Amino acid sequence: MSFQDDLNKLLGSSNPYAQLLGQKVKNINDALEAKTISADEAKDLLNDINVATQIANLAQDLENQILAQKVIDGLIYIIENISSI
Amino acid sequence: MKKIILILVFLISGCTTIMGPANFDNYEYGLINKIYTLSEIYKINCADSNRTKLNFDNLSVISMELVNYSTDIPNNEGTIKLVIPLYKMISSADIKMNTENHSITYCKLKLDNIETTSGIIKHAVAERRRP
Numbered sequence: 001m002s003f004q005d006d007l008n009k010l011l012g013s014s015n016p017y018a019q020l021l022g023q024k025v026k027n028i029n030d031a032l033e034a035k036t037i038s039a040d041e042a043k044d045l046l047n048d049i050n051v052a053t054q055i056a057n058l059a060q061d062l063e064n065q066i067l068a069q070k071v072i073d074g075l076i077y078i079i080e081n082i083s084s085i
Numbered sequence: 086m087k088k089i090i091l092i093l094v095f096l097i098s099g100c101t102t103i104m105g106p107a108n109f110d111n112y113e114y115g116l117i118n119k120i121y122t123l124s125e126i127y128k129i130n131c132a133d134s135n136r137t138k139l140n141f142d143n144l145s146v147i148s149m150e151l152v153n154y155s156t157d158i159p160n161n162e163g164t165i166k167l168v169i170p171l172y173k174m175i176s177s178a179d180i181k182m183n184t185e186n187h188s189i190t191y192c193k194l195k196l197d198n199i200e201t202t203s204g205i206i207k208h209a210v211a212e213r214r215r216p
Contacts, residue, residue, distance in 0.1 A: 059209035
């Protein structure tokens with residue numbers, strides 16, 4: 001698989017975050033080809049995308065913890081109402 | 086039976102207090118939202134290098150304030166893990182903008198990366214339970 005094939009696959013993904021990621025890589029590649037950014041700038045921007053991907057995974061963990069907490073709170077509310085009857 | 090249920094509720098709620106993420110915090114969310122919004126607005130000024138330096142200085146100050154604030158909130162480890170890398174991304178960009186020559190496109194793409202990253206954090210933090 002070439003870089004272009006992989007990029008097209010990412011851009012055509014049904015996952016919105018994968019699409020966004022693909023678009024960002026495409027923008028960097030386009031800017032590099034048009035020589036509007038340097039190679040060092042391109043590397044720096046690609047590193048940001050790696051960081052954003054790690055943050056997205058951690059954010060998903062946090063959202064799962066929040067959801068679990070909401071479910072526990074909901075069950076506690078139900079149990080409290082049952083026990084007060 | 087009623088006593089057992091009450092003990093169970095007490096134990097579960099105790100665990101939640103210890104393990105659950107901190108409740109939604111208006112000020113913390115406001116700081117993240119400010120970074121997200123300004124990183125979008127500041128793209129307009131990328132052609133003006135002096136203005137860009139000041140804009141990145143401002144983003145750097147807000148992101149540092151966010152880290153300082155978030156680290157003092159109890160049970161907030163999940164958010165701290167998100168805001169520290171964001172601060173590092175912004176502060177290193179601020180140093181670059183103030184010390185090195187950069188292209189307009191680089192400035193716009195950098196702000197775009199900050200906007201995306203802060204947007205991911207904003208979305209997760211907004212889900213937190215309201216007190």
